[in-house]
Structure formats: C-alpha cells, structure tokens
Amino acid sequence: PFDPKSTAPGTFTRADASQVEVPMMTTHAFWPYAAGNGWRAAELPYLGGSLALDVILPNDLASFEAHLSSAELTRITGALKPQPLEFTLPRFHIQTEVRLADTLKALGMPLAFDRQRADFSGIALSPCTESPDCLYISQVIHQANIDVDEKGTTAAAATAVVMGTGGPGYQGPWITFRLDRPFLFVLRDTKTGAMLFMGRVADPSAKE
Numbered sequence: 001p002f003d004p005k006s007t008a009p010g011t012f013t014r015a016d017a018s019q020v021e022v023p024m025m026t027t028h029a030f031w032p033y034a035a036g037n038g039w040r041a042a043e044l045p046y047l048g049g050s051l052a053l054d055v056i057l058p059n060d061l062a063s064f065e066a067h068l069s070s071a072e073l074t075r076i077t078g079a080l081k082p083q084p085l086e087f088t089l090p091r092f093h094i095q096t097e098v099r100l101a102d103t104l105k106a107l108g109m110p111l112a113f114d115r116q117r118a119d120f121s122g123i124a125l126s127p128c129t130e131s132p133d134c135l136y137i138s139q140v141i142h143q144a145n146i147d148v149d150e151k152g153t154t155a156a157a158a159t160a161v162v163m164g165t166g167g168p169g170y171q172g173p174w175i176t177f178r179l180d181r182p183f184l185f186v187l188r189d190t191k192t193g194a195m196l197f198m199g200r201v202a203d204p205s206a207k208e
Helices: 061-067 070-078 101-106
Strands: 008-013 019-036 039-045 052-058 081-090 092-099 134-149 152-166 183-188 195-201
Touching: 008 081, 039 070, 039 081, 052 061, 052 070, 101 134
Parallel strands: none
Antiparallel strands: 008 019, 019 039, 019 081, 039 052, 092 134, 134 152, 183 195
C-alpha cells in the first residue's frame, strides 16, 4: 500500500500535451525496475508474491504500442531488477465495455449468431434450421474495470453471452411483455441457487 499522507496533487500530461492536475501517490521502495531503448518500467509486488502490477513508461506511447509484442513484454519484465525507487503513480480507475459479436463472427463463428441457422441443440430442443423453438447468440459483451489507489489494486472482469430465440419463423400469436417501468434483475446459479448478480433498472437512460 501507499501512505495516503504522501499523496499530493500533481500534473499529468496527456498525449495531446494538455495537462491536468490529479492525486499522485508516492512511495520509496526497493522494487524491480529497468530502463531500455525508449522506455522505463517498474513492478509493484503484491502481498503473497503471486501477483504484481507492471507499469511501463515509454517515451513515445504510440510508437511503443505499435511495436509491442509478447516477446518484447517478456524481455522487459525479464530485465526488471530491484532498485531503490522514489515511485510516483496517479490514482486511476478504468472501466471498459466491449461488444464482441462482430469480432467473434470474423474469427470464424458466424453461425452461432445467425437466428436462421444456429445450432445449440445440445442445450435447446432443436437447431434453428428445424424449429422456431431454438437459440442463437444475439450479443457477447465483455466488461472490465481496474482501480489503483493507496490501498492497492482492485480488478474485475465479466463476460455475458446474450441468447435470443430464432428459427424459420412463427406465425402464431405473441405474448406482450413490456418492461416499461422499473424492474429488478437477478443473475443466479441454477444448480446451487446462488445469486451472482442482483440489481435494479430504475432509469435505462442513465449514463452512470
């Protein structure tokens, strides 16, 4: 952990050279550190020794990312050696959501997203080529977040696969079910009954 008493406002320069003042955490420690051609790196060890956070500071971020590979990353982390550091890091929170349907189609699984041809007969009654009582994937959403502050690092990730019903077509009557007022949702483990996520949708237009 960082000592909160050592946190102070500091200037952070963005890629476009604009600047912003943010809380900067500082500590003095013997942590793994290395410097190479156009980059410097350090490693924050976590309690237990099984986890660590590596931070890399390139001189030119765009150029560094363009040439970054698994081998280069391995080379950088392999060069880290304990050094006496005065280490300063801004608090940060990053949250991202990625919709993966188009990516997965391009990687070779377009049929799973096709409501006319998908075949999930292992978990559904029949494939979509034979019956309207079938399943297909309508969306895959991945969300991840990470928080780094004086207490340490908290990170989480989850992927949701949204299924829909499809098939060659159904001409009979439909039941109307409109969720047009606040409602609750629960994601649970059907085998154990454990509730994994529970929430309330009070305003679908809310941005936060």
